[in-house]
Amino acid sequence: MPDLRSLIDQKHWLIGDQVFAQDIYQRELETVFGRCWLFVGHDSMVPKPHDYFTHFMGETGVIVQRDGAGRIRGYLNKCRHRGNIVCPYDRGNAKNFSCAYHGWVYSDGKLIGVPHSDEAYAGGINFDEWGLVEIPKLQSWGGLIFGCWDPDAISLDDYLGDARWYLEHFLLREKLGGLEVIPGVQRYMVPTNWKIVSENLAGDHYHFMVTHGGFVEALRKSEDKRIALTGVSTGGRFHAFSVALNHDHGVPHGIFQLRSGSGQLETDLTAAEELGPEAVAWVHERQRVLEEELKDFKHKPYSFQGGNIFPNLGLTGVGSALYGKAFMLHHPRGADRTEVWTWCAVEKNAPAAVKERARFVLMQRFAATGMVVSDDSAIFERIAENLNTPPSRQWPMHYAMAMAQEGEDPRPAALAGEPQRWPGLLTQTFQETAQRDFYRYWSELMNTNPAPAN
Amino acid sequence: MRRVATEVQIEIEQFLIHEASLLEENRFDAWLDLLADDIHYFMPIRESVEQPAGGAPASSSGGFPLYDDDKKSLALRAARLQSRLTPSETPPPLVQRLITNIAAAEAEQGGYYAVRSNFLVHQERRGRHINQFIGRRDDLLRRAGETFQIARREIQLAQTLLPGTISLFF
Numbered sequence: 347m348p349d350l351r352s353l354i355d356q357k358h359w360l361i362g363d364q365v366f367a368q369d370i371y372q373r374e375l376e377t378v379f380g381r382c383w384l385f386v387g388h389d390s391m392v393p394k395p396h397d398y399f400t401h402f403m404g405e406t407g408v409i410v411q412r413d414g415a416g417r418i419r420g421y422l423n424k425c426r427h428r429g430n431i432v433c434p435y436d437r438g439n440a441k442n443f444s445c446a447y448h449g450w451v452y453s454d455g456k457l458i459g460v461p462h463s464d465e466a467y468a469g470g471i472n473f474d475e476w477g478l479v480e481i482p483k484l485q486s487w488g489g490l491i492f493g494c495w496d497p498d499a500i501s502l503d504d505y506l507g508d509a510r511w512y513l514e515h516f517l518l519r520e521k522l523g524g525l526e527v528i529p530g531v532q533r534y535m536v537p538t539n540w541k542i543v544s545e546n547l548a549g550d551h552y553h554f555m556v557t558h559g560g561f562v563e564a565l566r567k568s569e570d571k572r573i574a575l576t577g578v579s580t581g582g583r584f585h586a587f588s589v590a591l592n593h594d595h596g597v598p599h600g601i602f603q604l605r606s607g608s609g610q611l612e613t614d615l616t617a618a619e620e621l622g623p624e625a626v627a628w629v630h631e632r633q634r635v636l637e638e639e640l641k642d643f644k645h646k647p648y649s650f651q652g653g654n655i656f657p658n659l660g661l662t663g664v665g666s667a668l669y670g671k672a673f674m675l676h677h678p679r680g681a682d683r684t685e686v687w688t689w690c691a692v693e694k695n696a697p698a699a700v701k702e703r704a705r706f707v708l709m710q711r712f713a714a715t716g717m718v719v720s721d722d723s724a725i726f727e728r729i730a731e732n733l734n735t736p737p738s739r740q741w742p743m744h745y746a747m748a749m750a751q752e753g754e755d756p757r758p759a760a761l762a763g764e765p766q767r768w769p770g771l772l773t774q775t776f777q778e779t780a781q782r783d784f785y786r787y788w789s790e791l792m793n794t795n796p797a798p799a800n
Numbered sequence: 801m802r803r804v805a806t807e808v809q810i811e812i813e814q815f816l817i818h819e820a821s822l823l824e825e826n827r828f829d830a831w832l833d834l835l836a837d838d839i840h841y842f843m844p845i846r847e848s849v850e851q852p853a854g855g856a857p858a859s860s861s862g863g864f865p866l867y868d869d870d871k872k873s874l875a876l877r878a879a880r881l882q883s884r885l886t887p888s889e890t891p892p893p894l895v896q897r898l899i900t901n902i903a904a905a906e907a908e909q910g911g912y913y914a915v916r917s918n919f920l921v922h923q924e925r926r927g928r929h930i931n932q933f934i935g936r937r938d939d940l941l942r943r944a945g946e947t948f949q950i951a952r953r954e955i956q957l958a959q960t961l962l963p964g965t966i967s968l969f970f
Contacts (some may be wrong), residue, residue, distance in 0.1 A: 383840075383869065434848065435848050435849050435850050436847045436848045436849055436960075437849060438849055440850075447839055472882045495875060505957060514861060523887055528863045528864045529863045529864075530845050530863040530864050531845070531847075531864075532845055532864065532866065532962075533960065533961045533962065534961070534963070534964055534965055534966075535961065535962070536961035536964070536965070537929065537964075557887060558889075559883070559885035559886035560880050560883030560884070560886030560889070561880050561883075561886070563879075563880075563883045563885055564876055564877075564879035565876070566878035567879055568872075568875065568876040568879055569872060569875070570873055570875065572872075572873070573873070573876065592876045596859065685961070688864075689864070690864040705864065706868065706873075708864075709866075709867075709868060710876075712862070713865075713866055714864045714866055714962050714965055714966055715867055715965070715966040715967070716878050716965070717842070717876075717877060717967075718966050720888040720965040720966070721886060721887045721888050721966040722887070723964060723965040724887040724888035724925070725887055727925075727928075727929055738869070742822055764862040764895075
């Protein structure tokens with residue numbers, strides 16, 4: 347493996363192409379995806395005992411299931427006998443998983459059946475020792491399920507750190523009834539390295555007006571205001587920031603478009619009026635609960651639009667009451683392939699018209715057919731074409747935006763009256779602090795050893 | 801449902817071929833004119849889920865579809881495709897469409913036809929990125945004088961993992 351210190355110049359913040367190369371990739375699967383807490387779903391995807399869905403942690407296939415006793419557990423989707431996939435379906439409900447190769451049967455992770463076991467294993471086989479491999483750490487936090495292969499990993503609470511405050515108040519909203527994930531996941535390939543996508547979600551708002559210029563132009567011209575009325579706040583009455591979470595002291599999650607001021611609320615109310623009084627009441631109720639929760643803060647954000655939970659969970663659509671919330675998981679599939687899985691969640695207790703609008707808006711922007719992701723994807727695939735082609739890779743890429751401003755309070759005078767108490771390092775919208783933190787932590791992880799088997 | 805007369809079958813085939821060529825030529829305004837004002841344009845995701853033995857592969861129960869559009873939102877998507885500021889369409893990808901297996905029947909309602917067709921859409925970007933989308937469409941066509949309008953279209957891809965994002969109409 348190349349020396350990462352020479353690839354990532356942390357003084358001038360220049361990063362060499364080799365961080366996206368194949369020889370790095372295998373180690374990444376072991377360290378980054380072998381040690382981090384990885385998003386594997388949401389409670390509402392397995393409401394009943396024995397509901398399950400199959401999933402990936404890095405490239406590793408897993409099953410997440412609510413067991414007979416109601417606890418959510420995760421297993422390697424791999425028969426202990428010869429390694430065949432024991433569950434070939436995307437989701438469903440099953441008490442047992444039976445391997446289609448030789449017929450070993452598992453229930454709640456335990457091996458319960460081996461065909462012809464007396465004959466085949468004359469000396470006996472200890473069923474207790476040959477159950478499915480269980481993901482050693484699996485935990486639901488506010489309904490979000492994370493799993494981790496490292497038995498010595500820090501707690502999920504510590505892993506999320508500063509992110510908890512933002513997820514709790516602006517995404518999960520449990521006091522309003524929380525989220526429900528609409529069944530089904532959209533899956534598509536993007537021919538690029540997973541980090542190109544994840545660092546974008548961590549805080550690249552800089553690209554929006556350029557990459558999505560055609561979309562923005564179409565929104566302006568269109569008679570269809572359903573989509574425009576969720577993203578763009580009225581000028582002057584809102585401020586937006588980026589936030590580098592756990593900056594300098596932990597796992598680098600990033601969020602973009604943290605919005606304060608009344609602009610987004612006004613936009614949401616305008617959009618809700620079209621849907622009727624119930625929808626308007628919902629937007630008010632949502633705001634009442636938020637203000638109650640944040641009553642100790644003189645200035646409160648209204649929402650944040652999206653972000654990245656390290657390493658590869660992208661979030662978007664969080665910014666508006668009428669916008670579906672996307673969980674976008676960027677599964678690595680080789681150094682230059684990423685498999686995107688997108689779920690749409692809606693606020694569970696929202697009126698039907700609000701849920702319907704939220705789903706529609708997210709689909710228009712962030713489904714595999716979405717107008718936003720199509721442009722991002724076109725850019726990401728072109729970046730990948732350019733990586734690691736000698737001699738071009740001798741010239742590193744520029745990650746030094748807004749280094750001088752880092753640590754300054756970006757809030758305008760009107761908001762700066764009280765100390766900054768929102769968690770994380772608040773920065774101006776155009777920044778690369780979150781991206782620098784991403785690669786700083788990534789290179790630390792790459793220098794650790796793979797997690798031991800437990 | 802009754803199969804249509806041969807001359808109507810030919811008319812419908814010609815209509816679908818004409819539609820495909822409009823899309824190949826990026827003539828989106830002319831394409832939008834083929835759609836009824838109240839069109840429902842729907843494409844569910846496909847999934848691998850457990851089925852009774854011998855059952856057809858399941859389509860999603862609705863949920864989070866790829867398209868669930870009306871004419872207004874289709875027009876917005878078309879406007880984006882026509883902007884010169886759209887990276888996925890600049891330079892314009894090469895697109896070729898094969899429309900086959902066209903089976904038309906008279907719908908219950910007079911003047912309407914239920915038409916099933918298969919498609920293969922090939923898209924190449926800049927000589928490097930080739931994506932193919934394959935599936936079938938169930939259309940409800942409405943007779944409109946010498947031609948037809950598409951009143952409903954449900955698209956089923958034969959793909960659970962898409963080769964890329966989709967900025968195409970089917």
